[in-house]
Amino acid sequence: MQIFVCIKQVPDSGQIRVHPVTNTIMRQGVPTIINPYDLFGLEQALRLRDRFGGEVTVMTMGPPMAVDSLRKALTFGADRGVLLTDRVFAGSDTLATSYALSYLIRKAGETWGAPDIVFCGKQTIDGDTAQVGPGIARRLGLSQLTYVSGIDDMDLTDRQILVRRRGDHGVQVLRSRLPVMVTMMEGSNEIRRGTQADALRAARAEIVQWNAATVGISDTSLCGLRGSPTVVKKVFAPTARDEKAEMISTEGISPSGMAEALVDQIFSRQPGLRDDLFRQAAGH
Amino acid sequence: MKRELPERFRSYRHVWVFIEFEHGRIHPVSLELLGEGRKLADQLHVDLAAVIVGSGRAALHEVAATTFSYGADVAYIADDPVLADYRNEPYTRVITSLVETYQPEIMLLGATVLGRDLAGAVATTLKTGLTADCTELAIDGERSLAATRPTFGGSLLCTIHTLNYRPQMATVRPRVMAMPTAQERQSGRIVEFPVDLREEDMITKVLDFLPDTANEAAQLAFADIVVAGGLGLRTSENMQLVRDLAQVLGGDWGGSRPLVQKGWIPAERQIGQTGKTIRPRLYIAAGISGAIQHRVGVEGADLIVAINTDPQAPIFDFADIGITTDAITLLPTLTRVFRQRLAVNRMAG
Ligand SMILES: Cc1cc2nc3c(=O)[nH]c(=O)nc-3n(C[C@H](O)[C@H](O)[C@H](O)COP(=O)(O)OP(=O)(O)OC[C@H]3O[C@@H](n4cnc5c(N)ncnc54)[C@H](O)[C@@H]3O)c2cc1C
Ligand SMILES: Cc1cc2nc3c(=O)[nH]c(=O)nc-3n(C[C@H](O)[C@H](O)[C@H](O)COP(=O)(O)OP(=O)(O)OC[C@H]3O[C@@H](n4cnc5c(N)ncnc54)[C@H](O)[C@@H]3O)c2cc1C
Incomplete structure (x- = not known):
């Protein structure tokens, strides 16, 4: 079977810094990682390949350096990586991103065989919209299965797939038909370490690189900033509240003294809450 | 970067809130959004509409009555057995055709599992902008929805607009907006939207639902x-x-x-x-x-x-x-x- 896994290279969020003067995000020198949510899809893809045979292709749209993430995915055992990179994609919102990715997936399908499953991450840790997976599904006419906590069964002959899906109030058991777009829940599996052989292969592997023209995009007005209906009008720092926090003094005061003062302060600001607490304590 | 709203979108009016109604319960986020939607609609001098999708006439009309008490002027009801449980495909179809028929300028959804699954599919079908997880919504001087959300990096916010597409879509997480107080015995207009769906055409089937035990x-x-x-x-x-x-x-x-x-x-x-x-x-x-x-x-x-x-x-x-x-x-x-x-x-x- 053919499985495609969409991954996004993201800044390692723990290490992002904001410039203290200009308030802009300092991306230079920030290490990048594969979006952690994408690894649950990748591991699921590898398990399906191990069981049913076939190939796992990892793909991303991004700057040339996104090759690193694809290569990293190969060390876990993916069979090939494809990068879609072109300046026309700069500034894409989710609609423009799913547009570009749908062309990438179509072209990859023509090259290696149409995908039975396309995995996306549940969301990313930077943009964090969870909109690209559904966008791809819609554009390619794939059945959309988001928040999947487990794939219980699959039958390649009658093209059925049985999944459990995490809803807001419980778990849905769904049966659908391939091809599908799946996003996996975090914690549904753990990415494997990859073998020595995978590491060696990944180091030497050639990552396929395509641009807008090679995947067949002729109308670049639907790409990048131009093709994005959302426009970021302003970026700003949150305003501090008008009154600053009232600070409890600590100079030469014992922890119990501080705690007493803090409790006094809380109770005087929230007398209703104090009364309720006392009432509960008194067992009423 | 001011762009003209294309002619075909100029007739788009009114603020819509998608009402999440599952397993007999309205998700509180939908009521919170009605409170927020009311403010936007008043500022724009337009109606606030609730979009109610599901199965069972009596239940859906009861939901409509609830939305009226939380500020909706209009309720669009799509009632069909195919819509009994949430599934992406039929819900996306119904919502997109509702939007194309009645043309709202703003559409709000909860950023829940259901809302996120649905909003992305609807926005892509309509080819419009969708701002995720907003913490603040406002109308600017040019009738445009200013949707503010945190940006990555840990200390900034950004305000996003959908300038030349309609509707302007946004999701908001539960409990971000205050719960409005219900007004008793409010009435509104109900529009029953005819649905043309057949279960045989649905590719995805709901085989079972395992409700969460009180977590x-x-x-x-x-x-x-x-x-x-x-x-x-x-x-x-x-x-x-x-x-x-x-x-x-x-x-x-x-x-x-x-x-x-x-x-x-x-x-x-x-x-x-x-x-x-x-x-x-x-x-x-x-x-x-x-x-x-x-x-x-x-x-x-x-x-x-x-x-x-x-x-x-x-x-x-x-x-x-x-x-x-x-x-x-x-x-x-x-x-x-x-x-x-x-x-x-x-x-x-
Ligand atoms: C702070 C911030 C806020 C933003 N807010 C919005 C907004 O409200 N609305 C909007 O439309 N855009 C928004 N954007 C732009 C958006 O982040 C980009 O379009 C981005 O390319 C994709 O969105 P995402 O990171 O939210 O992905 P998500 O939709 O969260 O990603 C889900 C999955 O899609 C796949 N995927 C996503 N991008 C790629 C890629 N480039 N290559 C391969 N697979 C991919 C991955 O599998 C990923 O796990 C925002 C960007 C930032 C930095
Ligand atoms: C897309 C995205 C989404 C995110 N979502 C969330 C989210 O939902 N929730 C969330 O919390 N974060 C979220 N984050 C992370 C967020 O940006 C911060 O990194 C995180 O909140 C910091 O956690 P912290 O305050 O515990 O740690 P730190 O920022 O490391 O702060 C620790 C604090 O403890 C203080 N301290 C140290 N020792 C003591 C002591 N002995 N006694 C008292 N104080 C002490 C320090 O002065 C410091 O202020 C998100 C980030 C991204 C990029």
Whole structure:
């Protein structure tokens, strides 16, 4: 079977810094990682390949350096990586991103065989919209299965797939038909370490690189900033509240003294809450 | 970068809220959005409409009545057995054809599992903009929806517009907007939208639904008192100090996102943009710096108390009461003082 896994290279969020003067995000020198949510899809893809045979292709749209993430995915055992990179994609919102990715997936399908499953991450840790997976599904006419906590069964002959899906109030058991777009829940599996052989292969592997023209995009007005209906009008720092926090003094005061003062302060600001607490304590 | 709204979108009017109605329950976020939608509609001098999708005439009309008491002027009802359980395909079809027929200028959905699954598919079908997880919605001077959301990096917000496409779509997480108070016996206009769906055409089938058993952590969002810890607590063992204080106060507990990543607390205990949004009467944050993603999850609290060793920590910018001291020492003392005060009162009572 053919499985495609969409991954996004993201800044390692723990290490992002904001410039203290200009308030802009300092991306230079920030290490990048594969979006952690994408690894649950990748591991699921590898398990399906191990069981049913076939190939796992990892793909991303991004700057040339996104090759690193694809290569990293190969060390876990993916069979090939494809990068879609072109300046026309700069500034894409989710609609423009799913547009570009749908062309990438179509072209990859023509090259290696149409995908039975396309995995996306549940969301990313930077943009964090969870909109690209559904966008791809819609554009390619794939059945959309988001928040999947487990794939219980699959039958390649009658093209059925049985999944459990995490809803807001419980778990849905769904049966659908391939091809599908799946996003996996975090914690549904753990990415494997990859073998020595995978590491060696990944180091030497050639990552396929395509641009807008090679995947067949002729109308670049639907790409990048131009093709994005959302426009970021302003970026700003949150305003501090008008009154600053009232600070409890600590100079030469014992922890119990501080705690007493803090409790006094809380109770005087929230007398209703104090009364309720006392009432509960008194067992009423 | 001002762009003209294309002619075909100029007739788009009114504010819509998608009502999440599942297993006989309206999701509270839908009512919160009606409160917010009402304000936007009043500013624009247009109607506020509720979009109700499901199966069963009586139940859906009852939902419509509820939405009227929360401020809706109009309710669009799509009623069909195919729509009984949420599924992406039929819901996307119905919502997109409703939008194409009645042309709203703004459409709001909850950023729940259902809302996120649906909004992305609808926006892509309509080829319009969708702003995720907004914390603030406003109308600017040019009738445009200004949707504000936190941006990555931990300390900034950005305002996003959908300038030349309609509808302008946005999702908002539960508990971010205040719950409006219901007005009794309000009426509104009901529009029954004919649905043309056949179960045979549906590719995805719902075979079963396993409801969650009452999950104790699910109460966190609704707790009156919440105590939370951050990386300043240093070790996972020190989370016990947070739980102890919460217990004495009869409240609930949680933590910042890095604690989830470190495995100190379960994911459903995370507070903030990508965790739970809380609106307690009292929030005590111990060893939490107050990054924007954390802030947006707690700003609705009535009283915020911050314990942090760093007087420059951003949390003091939005806390009501602050104390610069070691939380690991203060927490157990605070627990003891609260326990004593409550015990004294127990004897008095
Ligand atoms: C702070 C911030 C806020 C933003 N807010 C919005 C907004 O509200 N609305 C909007 O439309 N855009 C928004 N954007 C732009 C958006 O982040 C980009 O379009 C981005 O390319 C994709 O969105 P995402 O990161 O949210 O992905 P998500 O939709 O969260 O990603 C889900 C999955 O899709 C796949 N995927 C996503 N991007 C790629 C890629 N480039 N290559 C391969 N697979 C991919 C991955 O599997 C990923 O896990 C925002 C960007 C930032 C930095
Ligand atoms: C897309 C995205 C989504 C996010 N979503 C969330 C979210 O939902 N919730 C969330 O919380 N974060 C979220 N984050 C992470 C957020 O940006 C911050 O990194 C995080 O909130 C910081 O956690 P913290 O305050 O515990 O740790 P730190 O920022 O490391 O702060 C620790 C604080 O403890 C103080 N301290 C140290 N020792 C002591 C002591 N002994 N006593 C008292 N204080 C002490 C320090 O002065 C410091 O202020 C998100 C980030 C991204 C990029």
